Amino acid sequence: MAARLRKGDMVIIIAGADKNKKGKVARVIAETNRVIVEGVNLIKRHTRPTPKNPSGGIIEKEASLHASNVMLLDEKSGKGTRVRFKTDAKGNKTRVAVKSGDEIASAKAE
Numbered sequence: 001m002a003a004r005l006r007k008g009d010m011v012i013i014i015a016g017a018d019k020n021k022k023g024k025v026a027r028v029i030a031e032t033n034r035v036i037v038e039g040v041n042l043i044k045r046h047t048r049p050t051p052k053n054p055s056g057g058i059i060e061k062e063a064s065l066h067a068s069n070v071m072l073l074d075e076k077s078g079k080g081t082r083v084r085f086k087t088d089a090k091g092n093k094t095r096v097a098v099k100s101g102d103e104i105a106s107a108k109a110e
Contacts (some may be wrong), residue, residue, distance in 0.1 A: 003028065004083040004095070005035055006106060010073040012080045013040060013065065022073060026062065034064040041065050076100040 005011065009025045023037040043063045049056035071080030074097050081099035088094070095104040 003030070005067060005070065005072065009104075011035070011037060011070040012073050013037070013069060014071050014080060015069040016041075016065070018065075025070075028067075029064060032064075033067045035067050035070060036062050036064050037070065038062065072097065072104065074099045074102075076102060 005025055005028055007025055007028055010022065011025055013019055013021045013023075018040045021040050023040045025035050026038045027036040029035070039062070041063045042060045045059050045061055047053060047056050047059055053059075072083055073079070074081040076097075077099055079099065081097040083104070084096045084098050085093050086096050086103075095106070096102070097104055
């Protein structure tokens, strides 16, 4: 099955404490249908000193969100949109924004 959300996509949060915040998808966890969005859903993690982090302490990191709580951001309108798939004659699938009808450029993984 093709992925509606991919790493690097701009999304808007539609439910929860971070509603209406926007961010870039940092990671997609397909097995559990969750995504991690940069700068959204921050949690505090108490860590003990390790060789990697000698001081330990409290660090803030992004927690995952369920994929149903985010929507792809439409470039034209700046609002959330659903994703539809279009298949061309060669059998290639492309993502299409429902709101504007534009093809969604696939984000390049860094």
